[in-house]
Amino acid sequence: MPLRWRVAVAFAVVSLAITGLLAAVTWHLASGFLVAKREEGATTQAAVDARLVQDALRYPSQYGSGDLLTGLAGGGDGTVAVRRHGTWTASGRPVDLDALPAELLALAGSGTPARQRILAGGIPVLAVALPLPDGVYVELAALTELDATLRFLSGVLVAGVGVSGLLGLALGGWAGRRALRPLAELRDAAARVAAGDLDARLPQQVDADLxxxxxxxxxxxxxxxxxxxxxxxxxxxxxxxxxxxxxxxxxxxxxxxxxxxxxxxxxxxxxxxxxxxxxxxxxxxxxxxxxSRDERLDPRDLEVCDVVDIVTHAVGSRAGVAVEVHGTPPKIVVDRRRLDRVVGNLLDNADHHAGGAVRVGVSAAGDGVRIEVDDAGPGIPPDLREEVFERFARGAGAGRRDDHGGAGLGLALVARHVHAHQGRIRVEDSPSGGARVVVEIPGRCP
CATH class of the missing domain: 1.10.287.130 (Signal transduction histidine kinase, dimerisation/phosphotransfer (DHp) domain)
Known part of the structure; x- marks a missing residue:
């Protein structure tokens, strides 16, 4: 994984850890507070209602226990019930009172108030059981609103943690790009220097480390x-x-x-x-x-040239060399002298080292031109295809004293002129068995 993405992932992990911890603490405090307040309110209300029921049982002539239970239950999801002598009297939402926890009822029957969160009729409720003379009072307070609130709170916290992780990833990516921008500039400048642009420089930095x-x-x-x-x-x-x-x-x-x-x-x-x-x-x-001349092009030397004419003129009357034109190569802006030298040196190199050129091709390459020179030699091994463009590289001909050995500067000059035009040069295998030197020059040079 690139360093920039490692920084981004580290930011995301740290953001998730921090926000996750804050979300857990917030959930614990908020849910505990809400549940405690709801239980406290329900218990207080149940105690008040239990006293009313107790008075109704003590003075039956003044209070109607049935009407009182109906009034206490109201019209919501709550349920109130009284058990005396093994018989239940209830009002409100119908529930199976016999399914209430036995421990809860036993504590209330022994004179100890008790409460417990349970599921009654498929919804969460808080069951409050209070002792009565010769009986037990039970009030079931619905917790649906509290449950919905807690679900909403948990959803918000989980979404917040997820959004925080994404923001941390984005922030880490931005910080990584910004922090590595000087390294990218250094890489680009070094690549320009390696390509021959010795004017490449890094901008002045105000950072003490950079x-x-x-x-x-x-x-x-x-x-x-x-x-x-x-x-x-x-x-x-x-x-x-x-x-x-x-x-x-x-x-x-x-x-x-x-x-x-x-x-x-x-x-x-x-x-x-x-x-x-x-x-x-x-x-x-x-x-x-x-x-030894300056590699950079002089704008005064640039002109619109027909590459087919330049190649045809360079080939001249060389025996056995055919110029093949594919399509309609466009006219391009080049230094005619340099391009003429490129084609001439390629042909001379083929004559001196590879049995002569057998084919020269010219075709369009995007908005530029592609020139191919095939020779009759044995070809060039892949591990030597970059070395042949170096100065004084003569390969197997090094050390020979003949009329056509050359000094090993021809292809170096070709590569220099091609690169000055922001073009590319490479060696490939020719279909005829020899080597093919390919030159691609863009339509307009800087």
Whole structure:
């Protein structure tokens, strides 16, 4: 479970525990108070009624016991009854008086007032039994209203506990999101830095616990950015300084090649090796100059381009390469020079390392364009499909001295240009058995 949800559940559990305890205490106090007051009132009323009945039995000429019992019972759910000499005289709601608890009647018969909550006729009542001369007076006070009140109170308390738990869950989720927001910002900033956006920074924090974290991250990002820029500037300076002697070498080798036939066989072989290495060196210096440039796009270089035309022009007259267009790829806003370099490097990489390209596909991908280059090689193992886009990654060709080995910067430049357009590049298996490099570029770049 994510930390945010663990915080939310913890809030909910604590809220349920606290409100549950408060609800239990409230129920205990409220129900005890209401029941005690109802019992006290019913007992007091029964004692008054018992004295009236006792006077009626003592002076039968002045009181009519039957009419008195009817008046005492009223028109509610109560019942009043008198037992004398084993005979019951009752009024009010009919109940089975013989089903009254024997202990209750025995206590009243022995001269001790007693009361007990029972079910009579299917409803809860409070039975109050009081002693009379030669008999027992029993009054059954209905507790339906008290029972309904207690049920309502219990329902309100249970609902309150449930609502409190939901509110605790919501509050915990909100608190978790708010507390983890700096970590989310840190994650996003770190992801941007990992993707090559060295301008990513964390906002300044006023919290005493978060301010050092933000300051440390920003300082680290600034140091990394300065180091990368310093390395790029160093590579650019070195490459630039190498261009002049490299031009001299190229021209000198060109002179030697023109006079190759005048040289002895050993010198011819040396000239061939020197010519191959000088051209490879020149290609590497050109790539280093390109890769040392600022990765960000210059808005002045963006234009609306037809990718089909760019791909067709890059393929040119390469033998055995067919451009397949699926659907109607839209025109997109890109840096035409960079995109032309992407397609050219993919084709050169296929020529140098995979037996050449056999198919180039162009299709629509949402509002952008998808470019596929299939080669005739054995394919690329899944564990090397990310490594091939790293600088100076030459795979099995590393260490070879031939005319087409390359320096391992071609695919690194491709990935750099694609990422600058906020696009994606990956390697898949080609249906023809080789490798397929897939480039997806959105319709409009930032």
């Amino acid at each position: 301010a050092p974290l933000a300051a440390t991250f920003n300082r680290t990002a600034e140091d990394l950015q300065r180091r990368v820029r310093r390395d790029a500037r160093f590579a650019a300076d070195v490459s630039h300084e190498l261009r002049s002697p490299l031009t001299t070498l190229v021209n000198a080798v060109a002179v030697l090649r023109r006079r190759r036939e005048e040289l002895p066989p050993t010198a011819r072989q040396a000239v061939d090796l020197l010519d191959a290495d000088v051209h490879r060196f020149r290609a590497m210096v050109t790539d280093l100059l390109e890769i």
